[in-house]
Amino acid sequence: MVIIAIIDLLYLIISFTESKDSGSPLSPYPDWKNYTRDVFGSxxxxxxxxFFSNNYSIENLQRYCNQCSCPxxxxxxPVCxxxxxxxxxxxxxxxxxxxxxxxxxNGLYKKTTP
Incomplete structure (x- = not known):
């Protein structure tokens, strides 16, 4: 009976900590943390x-060439x-x-990462 209660408690803890944005139930970072490049326009x-506390900011946003990958x-x-x-x-x-x-x-980053 105690074992069943412990298993139920662990299941509740894992279910509670899991969010729709997390990569795994116990991951401190969301699954989109690797979405760090995209093409907008040309x-x-x-x-x-x-990442800080329960928030994040986007930093070091840079433009790169689609042809030569130069900033x-x-x-x-300068390259091309x-x-x-x-x-x-x-x-x-x-x-x-x-x-x-x-x-x-909107989960679109999964489909657009170059």
């Missing part, structure tokens, strides 16, 4: 997360010399945060 973006410098890529000054949809920081958050909230 540019690739990469970032990192800073954007002064609206051009592609110039993004005119005719490209360069998103603002706020737009990018909203797009990333939308993909996380």
């Amino acid at each position: 540019l690739q973006y990469r970032w990192q997360y800073n 954007l410098v002064d609206l051009r890529y 010399k592609t110039n993004y000054a005119h005719g490209y949809d360069i998103k603002t920081h706020e737009e990018l945060l909203a797009l990333i958050q939308h993909r996380i909230d």
Whole structure:
């Protein structure tokens, strides 16, 4: 009887700590923690997360070339010399945060990671 009670208690603890966003029942990080790059418009973006308490922030958001994977410098890529000054949809920081958050909230990051 005591063993059944212990098993039931463990089951309740595991069920309670499991959330829809977690990668495993006891994981301290959500399963989208590895979603750190995506393509929006014609540019690739990469970032990192800073996890703290029960929250997180997106940091070090950078633009990269889809062709040569070089970071954007002064609206051009030094390696392939592609110039993004005119005719490209360069998103603002706020737009990018909203797009990333939308993909996380709706589980779309699983389908779009390059």
